[in-house]
Amino acid sequence: MIFKNFSKSFYSLLNLNFSLLKFSRLNLTLILLALFFCIPVVIVCGSLFFPAKDIWTHLIDTVLTDYIFNSLALLIGVGFFSLLLGVIPAWLVTMYQFPMSRYLEWAILLPMSMPAYIIAYSYTGTFDAAGPVQTMMRELTGWEYNDYWFPEVRSLGGAIAMLSLVLYPYVYLLARASFIEQSICVLEVSRTLGCSAMDAFRRVALPLARPAIIVGLSLVLMETLADYGTVQYFGVSAFTTGIFRTWFGMDNSLVAAQLSAILLLFVVVFLYLERRSRKQLAFHHTSNRYSPLLKQKLKSSSAFFAFVICFAPLLFGFILPASFLGEWAISTYSEALDIDFYILLLNSLSLAFITALLALVIALFLGYMNRNSHLFINRFLVRFISLGYAIPGTVIAVGVLIPFAWFDNRLDEFLTLHFNFSSGLLISGTLFILIFAYLVRFLAVSINTVEAALEKIKPEMDEVAKTAGMSHVNIMRRIHIPIMRGSLLTALLLVFVDVLKELPATLILRPFNFNTLAVRTFELANEERLAEAAVPALAIVIAGIIPVIMISNSISRSRPGYE
Amino acid sequence: MKKTLTIIIFLIFQQLPNAAEVNVYSARKETLIKPLLDQFTRDTGIEANLVTGKADTFIKRLEIEGKNTPADILLTVDAARLVRAKEKGLFQEVISDVLNKVIPNYFRDIDNHWFGLSFRSRVIVFAPDRVNKGELIDYLDLANSKWKGRICVRSSSNIYNQSLVASMIAHHGINKIEIWASRLVENFARPSKGGDRDQIKAVAIGVCDIALVNNYYLAGMLESSQEYETYAAKKVKLFWPDQNGHGAHVNISGAGVTKYAKNKEEAIQLLEYLVTDKAQQWYSDINYEYAVNPEIKNTAILGKWGVFKYDDLNLSLLGRYNRDAVLLMDRVGWK
Amino acid sequence: MNNAIEIKELSLSIEGRSILENISFGLGEIGIACLLGPSGCGKTSLLRCIAGFEELNNGEVWIKGVIASKPNHHLPVEQRNIGMVFQDYVLFPHMSVTENIIFGLKDQRVARTKERLDELIELFALEKHTKKYPHQLSGGQQQRVALARAMAPRPGVFC
Structure with a gap:
């Protein structure tokens, strides 16, 4: 009911948008909105104009090479493995039928509900030198610690593994949405x-899915660069730990912001390459005739392989860590489930939902704005906003705190001066600033997803509908939205889960007496009270699971022709 | 629709003013400070509102918020950060007979901007089956090559290590300590990872033979409900370093009243509450930290460990040499 | 048999609904045949059976003397050497006209494909469009490319 009213007002607003001229008032508002979100990015980049030579000399002499090397290693490693773990199962699950494929379809997304640092803690707690596995090994064999070799969980390799295991679902999700949305006819033609x-996959399906896959990959890489909890716990010196260290340890926010700017450089380079390759190819739908996607049944040997390939990521990325957590939770749940916990739960869920909704709405506005106008400034602004994703949460938090506090202070001064009335801190210190920080960080996710979806809708479709007399609003409602529904829900889900897991910005910006599950988990885990951290951690995971299932179903269903 | 919107707007802008209250930015974890605050509320009727986080984050936030900060008290787990906050002009002077009477002067600021509430020591834990107690002397000795591959210490990004190094710089000068630190790093059994508890566990299972940790972690593990923690803690022993020299390095958890505190009276009341016998005893019994009030008797584990000589270096020097310490640790490769 | 295509008592049901019942006919070696019928009568389904996209409930399909479909035997589409043009051409959007046309050729090396490619381009008058992409072509041009593409591998049967 609420949704219907909401959508009605939403659509009428859009109608306004389309019926005015190109550089209309609404367009201007949208540009201002986009600029608003760019502020933290601007502040971070602006720091580059203030040289700080002696700190930089020190950094270059000591730790900078470590930061660069480790960050590059993380990017390459995680990028490679998440492609592998994401694309192959996506294809298998879309085209073939094999044991459990119906369940694996959505189950393979489950690691997405796990924060990376949680899976890091659970593997460390279990497989580390002092953990139960190695301890048992030593007891059984009588070996001492130095007598045997066991992979070190807390290492660069370990960090790559952890991040790949929780980030591959981004690639999987987008690859699968793309495979499903592809016209079956293209695949049938290739068979004739x-x-x-295999050939059809390699020569047709994969290239056609490339924009979506690259979008997924770029999200993965940006998330990798922004990770702090995992690399910090594993003792890996990457840019994020370096930024924290410079910021806090050396109390030098300027240089920390400059380090962040370098981080952004990595991202920008990659984004540029991706955009350039996509320019030439307009990946519209190739055919509008959809037939039901008949999945081929696999023979037993191939079926087994397919099952293993799809089950392994799920096992290592979710089932194992969840069971470790479950075991710890069982031993502590009676104390952990108190009234505080339920308040925590409510806080986390409502925050995540509101942010996800706002992000989707704004992304749609921006996406349509970009699609209908060919003004360079619009495209540029949207690209610029997307960089927010690569900035570590801490940096955004301060990049957000500065302008708002400045605004609050100026407003207060003004009011005190003219009206003898002190407004205090209106915005900073409330949830508004926290949600704003989330949006700055996560708008990229919904924008990317919405844009990838919009790209698939031919402009000609609109023209056909227009000649049939449909208004813009109706076109959107009856043609675009149903086709994009899978992607829209994907956008909603991705932001929701991301906010649930978000840590650094929440730690810094949250108002008094307001905690989230993520904050609680992090604090407990950092005090090395992993067993107690398990309960809130599992709560995050469980809360994140339901949208995962929802999303997966709706993607299958939104494919036209699906019976 | 309207109802949903109102609820949303309400949730977002919830800043309803309260009766008597005090707002605390705490670098102390919630579980370690909230019980005290709750008790405070019960005893005085003043609401205590809490945000936890990293001290550096709060210092940044206080700087930015300026006049309009909602915080009345900044609570940290280290002296260097208190000094830094003072240098940035974030505290105000507090004249309180109670505080001055209870807290020894080396545990509080000379201008009454911050006050230590409890203190802890950075000690050496060792595996008694692999290390003879007689081999241990002080911190400087850890650079000796006899310890090669036998030492575990957490990362240099941790403030406890930074303060330890800062105190050593204060005593011996940068050049000597830089040599010491680089030899210390060469003696590491593995690159720094994990927290203090991890180092204790590492000693227990044989990854290394000695480690530098804060004493309350060991105490916490001995009393832990997790079997693997008590097991590990029992396998190591505690050594008070430098008893014939300056004494073991100590650091405080402390607090100050913010310069623009809106609830100054209530804030001072809270500080005074935290040095009452009741609260101080709580620090000792529950947190395994030493009360700043010398009259408080230490029970249980702390009592068992007995009295020790501690370094009465002026703690503001921990703040003065913090930056030098960080740069030094970078130069020697202490990650 | 010498027929290019032989259909024997073919029956096809989709989800319980009977689409084709007991169809039998043969097509000579060389020739053009035409399927006529009102819309919805199953023309496309029959073609899809021949191509191999649908599995039969009953009956047999023979292509060039080789059994292609039988209730328990099904030769995969890619092995039937059938050229097919779809109703809306369905060109590969990520490939140029040239790449589309040579797609089905076994040997993708330029030296081998050039001759066949030139032949088809001349036949369909596509000289000016070889480097273009499908979205840059008109409907008629797309149709010609689709035909060229289907004919390139010299299929035995063309539909």
Whole structure:
């Protein structure tokens, strides 16, 4: 009911948008909105104009090479593995039928509900030198610590593994949405031209899905660069730990912001390459005739392989860590489930939901603005906003705190001066600033997803509908939205889960007496009270699971022709 | 629709003013400070509102918020940060007979901007089956090559290590300590990872033979409900370093009243509450920290460990040499 | 049999609904045949059976003397050497006209494909469009490319 009213007002607003001229008032408002979100990015980049030579000399002499090397290693490692773990199962699950494929379809997304540092803690707690596995090994064999070799969980390699395991679902999700949305006819044509299944995948399906896959990959890489909890716990010196250290340890926010700017450089380079390759190809739908996607049944040997390939990421990325957590939770749940916990739960869920909704609405506005106008400034602004994702939460928090506090202080001065009335801190210190920080960070997710979806809708479709007399609003409602529904829900889900897991910005910006599950988990885990951290951690995971299932179903259903 | 909107707006802008209250920015974890605050509320009727986080974050936030900060008290777990906050002009002077009477002068600021509430020591834990107690002397000795591959210490990004190094710089000068630190790093059994408890566990299972940790972590593990923690803690022993020299390095958890506190009276009341016998005893019994009030008797584990000589270096020097310490640790590769 | 295509008592049901019942006919070696019928009568379904996209409930499909479909035997589409043009052409949007046309050729090396490619480009008058992408072509041009593409591998049967 609420949704219906909401959508009605939403659509009428859009109607306004389309019926005015190109550089209309609404367009201007949208540009201002986009600029608003760019502020933290601007502040971070602006720091580059203030040289700080002696600190930089020190950094270059000591730790900078470590930061660069480790960050690059993380990017390459995580990028490679998440492609592998995401694309292959996505294809298998879309095209074939094999044991449990119906469940694996959505189950393979489950690691997405796990924060990276949680999975890091659970593997460390279990497989570390002092943990139960190695301890048991030593007891059984009588070996001492130095007598055997065991992979070190807390290492660069370990960090790559942890991050890949929780980030591959981004690639999977987008690859699968793309495979499903592809016209079946393209695949059938390739078969009449002699392509085996592998060939069809390699030469047709994969290239067509490339924009979506690259979008997923860029999200993964940006998330990797922004991770702090995992690399910090594993003792890996990456840019994020360096930024924290410079900021806090050396009390030098300027240089820390400059380090962040370098971080952004990595991201910008990659984004540029991606955009350039996509320019030439307009990946519209190739055909509008959809037939039901008949999944091929696999023979037992291939079926087994397919099952293993799809089950392994799920096992290592979710089932194992969840069971470790479950075991710890069982031993502590009676104390952990008190009234405080339920308040925590409510806080986390409502915060995540509100942010996800806002992010989607704004992304749609911006996406349509970009699609209908060919003004360079619009495209540029949207690209610029997307950089927010790469900035570590801490940096955004301060990049957000500065302008708002400045605004609050100026307003207060003004009011005190003219009206003898002190407004105090209106905005900073409330949830508004926290949500704003979330949006700055996560708008990229919904924008990318919405844009990838919009790209698939031919402008000609609109024209056909217009000649049939449909208004813009109706076009959106009856043609675009149903086709994009899978992607829209994806955007909603991704932001929701991200906010639930978000840590550094929440730690810094949250108002008094307001805690989230993520904050509680982090604090407990950092005090090395992993067992107690398990309960709130599991709560995050469980809360994140339901949207995962929802999303997965709706993607399958939104494919036209699905019976 | 309207109702949903109102609820949303309400949730977002919830800043309803309260009766008597005090707002605390705490670098102390919630579980370690909230019980005290709750008790305070019960005893005085003043609401205590809490935000936890990192001290550096709060210092940044206080700087930015300026006049309009909602915080009345900044609570930290280290002296260097208190000094830094004072240098940035974030505290105000507090004249309180109670505080001055209870807290020894080396545990509080000379201008009455901050006050220590409890203190702890950075000690050496060792595996008694692999290390003879007689081999241990002080911190400087840890650079000796006999310890090669046998030492575990957490990361240099941790403030406790920074303050330890700062205190050593204060005593011996940068050049000597830089040599010491680089030899210390060469003696590491593994690159720094994990927290103090991890180092204790590492000693217990044989990754290394000695470690530098804060004493309350060891106490916490001995009393832990997790079997693997008590097991590990029992396998190591505590050594008070430098008893024939300056004494073991100590650091405080402390607090100050913010310069623009709106609830100054209530804030001072809270500080005075935290040095009452009741609260101080709580620090000792529950947190395994030493009360700043010398009259308080230490029971249980702290009592068992007995009295020790501690370094009465002026703690503001921990703040003065913090930056030098960080740069030094970077130069020697202490990650 | 010498027929290019032989259909024997073919029956097809989709989800319980009977689409084709007991169809039998043969098509000679060389020739053009035309399927006529009102919309919805199953023309496309029959073609899809021949191509191999649908599995039969009953009956047999023979292509060039080789059994292609039988209730328990099904030769995969890619092995039937059938050229097919779809109703809306369905060109590969990520490939140029040239790449689309040579897609089905076994040997993708330029030296081998050039001759066949030139042949088809001349036949369909596509000289000016070889480097273009499908979205840059008109409907008629797309149709010609689709035909060229389907014919390139010299299929035995063309539909």
